[in-house]
Amino acid sequence: MSRATSGVEALRVEDLRVYYPLRRTLEEVLRRQQRYLRAVDGVTLSIPEGATLALVGESGSGKTTVARAVVGLVKPTSGRILLWGRDVSSLRNRELREMRRAVQMVFQDPSVSLNPRMRVGDQVKYPLDVNGIGTPEERRAMALEALRTVGLTPPEEFYSRYPHQLSGGQRQRVAIARAIVLRPKLLIADEPISNIDVSARAQILELLRSLRERMGLSMLYITHDLSSAWAIADSVAVMYLGKLVEHGPVEEVFSDPRHPYTKALLQAVPSLDERKAGGEVVRLKGEIPDPLNMPSGCRLHPRCPFATERCRREEPPAVKVGENHWVYCHLFA
Amino acid sequence: MSLLRVQDLWVRYRTRRGVVEALSGVSLSVEEGEVLGVVGESGSGKSTLGLAVIRLLPRSAEVRGSVLLNGKDLTSLPEEELRRIRGREVSMVFQDPYSSLNPVMRIGDHFVELMMEHGAAATREEALEAAGELLERLGVPRERLNDYPHQLSGGQRQRVAIGLALILKPRLVIADEITTALDALVERQIIDLVKEVKREYRTSMLFITHNMGLVAEVADRVAVLYAGKLAELGEVREVVSNPLHPYTEALLRSVPRIGGSRELRPIPGEPPDMRNPPPGCRFHPRCPLATERCRREEPPLVERGGRLVACHLRS
Numbered sequence: 001m002s003r004a005t006s007g008v009e010a011l012r013v014e015d016l017r018v019y020y021p022l023r024r025t026l027e028e029v030l031r032r033q034q035r036y037l038r039a040v041d042g043v044t045l046s047i048p049e050g051a052t053l054a055l056v057g058e059s060g061s062g063k064t065t066v067a068r069a070v071v072g073l074v075k076p077t078s079g080r081i082l083l084w085g086r087d088v089s090s091l092r093n094r095e096l097r098e099m100r101r102a103v104q105m106v107f108q109d110p111s112v113s114l115n116p117r118m119r120v121g122d123q124v125k126y127p128l129d130v131n132g133i134g135t136p137e138e139r140r141a142m143a144l145e146a147l148r149t150v151g152l153t154p155p156e157e158f159y160s161r162y163p164h165q166l167s168g169g170q171r172q173r174v175a176i177a178r179a180i181v182l183r184p185k186l187l188i189a190d191e192p193i194s195n196i197d198v199s200a201r202a203q204i205l206e207l208l209r210s211l212r213e214r215m216g217l218s219m220l221y222i223t224h225d226l227s228s229a230w231a232i233a234d235s236v237a238v239m240y241l242g243k244l245v246e247h248g249p250v251e252e253v254f255s256d257p258r259h260p261y262t263k264a265l266l267q268a269v270p271s272l273d274e275r276k277a278g279g280e281v282v283r284l285k286g287e288i289p290d291p292l293n294m295p296s297g298c299r300l301h302p303r304c305p306f307a308t309e310r311c312r313r314e315e316p317p318a319v320k321v322g323e324n325h326w327v328y329c330h331l332f333a
Numbered sequence: 334m335s336l337l338r339v340q341d342l343w344v345r346y347r348t349r350r351g352v353v354e355a356l357s358g359v360s361l362s363v364e365e366g367e368v369l370g371v372v373g374e375s376g377s378g379k380s381t382l383g384l385a386v387i388r389l390l391p392r393s394a395e396v397r398g399s400v401l402l403n404g405k406d407l408t409s410l411p412e413e414e415l416r417r418i419r420g421r422e423v424s425m426v427f428q429d430p431y432s433s434l435n436p437v438m439r440i441g442d443h444f445v446e447l448m449m450e451h452g453a454a455a456t457r458e459e460a461l462e463a464a465g466e467l468l469e470r471l472g473v474p475r476e477r478l479n480d481y482p483h484q485l486s487g488g489q490r491q492r493v494a495i496g497l498a499l500i501l502k503p504r505l506v507i508a509d510e511i512t513t514a515l516d517a518l519v520e521r522q523i524i525d526l527v528k529e530v531k532r533e534y535r536t537s538m539l540f541i542t543h544n545m546g547l548v549a550e551v552a553d554r555v556a557v558l559y560a561g562k563l564a565e566l567g568e569v570r571e572v573v574s575n576p577l578h579p580y581t582e583a584l585l586r587s588v589p590r591i592g593g594s595r596e597l598r599p600i601p602g603e604p605p606d607m608r609n610p611p612p613g614c615r616f617h618p619r620c621p622l623a624t625e626r627c628r629r630e631e632p633p634l635v636e637r638g639g640r641l642v643a644c645h646l647r648s
Contacts, residue, residue: 058516167603168375197374198543202587202599209597224517231589231597254591268521269591270546272573287486287519 008084010186010218011053011070012046016079018065022292037291039065041242042079047186049084052212052219054229054250056265057239060288063222066239067188070220071105083186101131104184108191110171114163121147121159124177131182146177149214150207169200173207180211187211190222205232226269230254235324238262241291241299248325258327260284260304298330306331334404335362336537337386337423337505342398344381344390351608355381357561358398360634363505366535370552370569372545372584376604377558379541383507386539387425388415402505421451424498428510430490433497434482440468440493441478444500453501467496470533471526488519492526499534509541527551545585549573557581560605560615567640577642580616614645622646 019036028035040062047053055063068074070081072088081088083099091099107113115123125143133139147155150173163171172192179187189208193201209232211217223229229236230250237247238261246259257263263282284303289295295302301311310330319332344356356378363369373379384390386400388407400407402423407415427433434443444464445457454460465475471492473485482490491511498506508527512520528551530536540552548555548569555572557565557580565578576582583600602619605611614632617623626645634643 058518169603197376197604199374199584199587199600199604202589202597203601205589206597206599226517227589227591230591231595264521265517266591268517270520270524270544270550272546272549272585272588272590283521284518287488288516 008049009046009082010049010051010084011220012080012082012085013066013070014044014080014082016040016043016066016069016081017077018062018069018074019077035292038242038294039291040069043239043242043244045237045244045247047218047220049185049218050212050216051234052221052232054221054223054233054236055239056223056226056229056236058224058265058288060241060291061239062242063239064190067105067190067220067222071103071188072100097131101182102184103186103188104179104182105188105190106172106175106179106192109195110168110175111163111195113175114171116163119160119162120166120174121155124174124181127178127182133182142181143177146181147174149180149211150174150177151203152177167200168196169203172196172200172204176204176207176211180215183215184217186218186220188220188222191224192221193228194223194225201228202231208232226254226266238265241288241294243299244326244328245300246325246327246329248322252322252325256322258321258325258332259329260306260331261300262327298328335401336365336367336403337363337539338399338401339382339386340399340401342382342385342400343396344378344385345395346391347393347395348608353607354610355394355561355607356385357610359558359561359563361556361563361566363537363539365504366537367554368531368538368540368552370548370555371539371541371558372543372548372555373558374543374604376560376607378561379543379558380509382558383425383509383539383541386505387419387423387507389425417451420447420498420503421453421501422503423505423507424501424503425507425509426491426494426498426511428513430487430494431482433494434490436482438481439478440480440482440485443493443497444478447497448500451501464496464500467500468493471496471499471530472522486519487515488522491515491519491523495523495526495530499530499536502534503536505537505539507539507541510543512547513542513544524550545573545588557584560607560610562615563634563641563643564616565640565642567642571640577637577640577647578616578644579620579622579646583619583621614643 018040019038022035022037043066057063069076121143124146125139128139128142144155147158152158152173193204205228212219221233233250236250236253238245240261246262257266260282264284286303297313298311298316301307316328316330317333318326318328321327321332339361342356342359346353346355371379396408441461445460448454448460461478465478469475473489473492512523542548552569555569556563559580564580576585586598587600600619605615611618613629614627617627632643632645634641635648637647
């Protein structure tokens with residue numbers, strides 16, 4: 001199910017690294033040493049125009065840092081971010097502003113990302129005000145249109161409400177309306193359903209999916225919830241401790257996961273169906289290690305039941321295991 | 334006799350913005366050795382139910398009805414007697430393990446305090462010995478007894494909270510969204526642990542969650558709550574494979590299943606405002622099958638093939 005029609009890539013991330021410097025101890029200051037937290041450590045991925053990529057992983061995997069780097073909220077330590085083929089770091093002033101407008105983000109918790117004292121309509125209108133688009137009347141009309149698009153109807157009524165007068169799902173719709181009012185081409189959605197009620201989750205996913213169709217959006221969907229990735233994405237990339245472990249088409253990766261980490265993640269999902277007999281059960285040992293003490297070689301090796309001497313020493317290469325399906329694991333090398 | 338019998342339980346909160354009826358006449362029971370799943374969204378009353386059973390509701394809450402544990406009505410027990418029962422006969426594990434952990438106390442001291450207070454250990458050493466043994470069975474190294482809560486990982490903290498809930502061998506454990514705050518793989522470890530506890534200790538549980546998949550894995554029977562009322566109650570396998578209440582069915586369908594259809598089928602509408610719940614069947618504004626009768630009359634809870642369901646279409 002690929003939506004890539006034009007061959008154009010909306011987003012390309014090349015060997016992205018984001019290291020956060022750590023506060024130094026006195027000894028480190030004296031020795032002129034600096035330690036880093038390697039939040040993202042060499043990630044390459046791409047989203048064809050019109051497609052949705054799910055970036056999945058647990059907390060500490062670096063998935064949110066990737067998103068923040070793409071929208072310019074953190075500065076990459078190295079690597080390139082290309083939007084529609086253009087390196088963001090080469091853009092200046094007007095071009096950069098236009099590019100930023102084309103990429104909008106929806107955050108996890110609408111009760112944090114929305115201003116409690118501002119009418120929701122005004123919040124949706126705000127990006128238009130800031131960018132000085134149209135006349136005041138036109139801006140109001142565009143905000144109303146965005147509210148209607150996200151299903152907050154009648155929009156005139158919702159315009160003058162405050163966030164506390166809305167349900168969690170409705171608040172997330174407001175946040176989405178604010179993100180689409182500038183008519184972006186790429187939407188970054190960072191865990192948009194994890195802080196809302198179960199019955200609203202499918203509604204928000206359905207909304208994102210319909211926006212993609214109606215507005216021709218490309219999407220980077222960040223989540224720890226694999227079943228939502230299944231429902232919404234064309235392809236999936238799995239991250240562990242700052243690195244990719246596997247990526248490929250959703251249907252293929254989820255039906256035939258190769259990396260032990262991907263397998264363990266999929267098997268961890270509580271399931272309505274009785275456990276299928278057979279199939280190799282992968283349980284990883286322990287919990288995610290402290291990212292300040294990153295394991296050598298393959299970062300999963302201390303927890304992986306299949307780890308060999310080689311996994312302890314060498315970083316695994318990218319191995320192609322199917323059409324557009326890659327896995328970073330010595331087992332397949 | 335059922336281990337736990339909740340009879341016609343009503344709970345109301347007075348808030349600044351009006352009276353909220355969190356539970357409106359809920360009755361259910363938990364048998365010896367059974368795990369009863371309680372499923373619902375926020376506002377369904379599921380957490381209120383757990384807190385009402387162990388009587389930890391805020392003082393402002395008005396409670397009617399009875400909660401019989403081993404035949405003793407907890408709603409009318411004096412506070413001192415209740416303190417003897419909490420931990421010893423019924424205990425609770427919360428979403429956030431810090432709810433049962435004191436950040437400035439070592440893990441071991443939590444066990445020592447609890448056990449000595451209940452006369453379950455004569456000496457500190459005896460308490461630590463028993464605690465260490467239990468923690469090891471729960472997958473936490475004994476040495477952790479010397480640590481403070483913040484020195485543990487999130488999964489270990491939740492294991493310790495489970496240990497504190499089990500150490501006095503209560504007959505009933507109330508687990509309220511105990512895996513919700515955990516990462517996927519740690520959640521899996523805790524689910525496996527709960528199943529093991531169920532097998533080994535035969536502890537009865539009230540397992541509260543919003544996740545139907547989780548209930549399907551750990552519970553024997555499930556109670557589905559909607560807006561403070563029981564919608565459906567029955568054997569988990571039957572409810573999951575053949576839901577009788579339209580809400581249960583919609584809830585099951587709304588969660589995408591990996592490997593299944595990639596179609597999304599959300600429940601339409603919004604959960605009700607509990608200060609002013611809809612008349613008749615509380616689910617009617619969101620129900621695709623609602624009739625005039627559903628708008629007017631509350632559906633009674635009736636038995637259908639060993640299952641309880643509150644829906645006019647089934648009566």
